[in-house]
Amino acid sequence: xxxxxxxxxxxxxxxxxxxxxxxxxxxxxxxxxNPFEALQDWHLxxxxxxxxxxxxxxxxxxxDLEAFDEA
Numbered sequence: 001x002x003x004x005x006x007x008x009x010x011x012x013x014x015x016x017x018x019x020x021x022x023x024x025x026x027x028x029x030x031x032x033x034n035p036f037e038a039l040q041d042w043h044l045x046x047x048x049x050x051x052x053x054x055x056x057x058x059x060x061x062x063x064d065l066e067a068f069d070e071a
Contacts, residue, residue, distance in 0.1 A: 012051045020048060024059040 023045055032038040046063055049056040056063075 008047065009051065012048055015048065015052065015055065017055055020045075020052075020055040020059065023048075024062060027059075027062050 023041055026032075027038070027041050027045065030038065032041075042063070045056060045059065049060070049063060
């Protein structure tokens with residue numbers, strides 16, 4: 001499992017702003033052949049947001065992250 005996580009980290013660190021823009025464009029268009037493809041892209045954008053916030057700032061609205069009050 002550690003190898004997979006480090007591989008994902010390396011892949012994310014190699015992404016450019018153009019790569020993230022293309023990912024966001026796919027999510028915005030929501031033209032996937034099945035819902036699992038959309039979910040994979042969403043999870044990838046979320047992972048990028050945790051590791052490379054600077055690349056994801058213009059697309060945070062696609063993640064629909066909200067603070068929840070569990071009180």
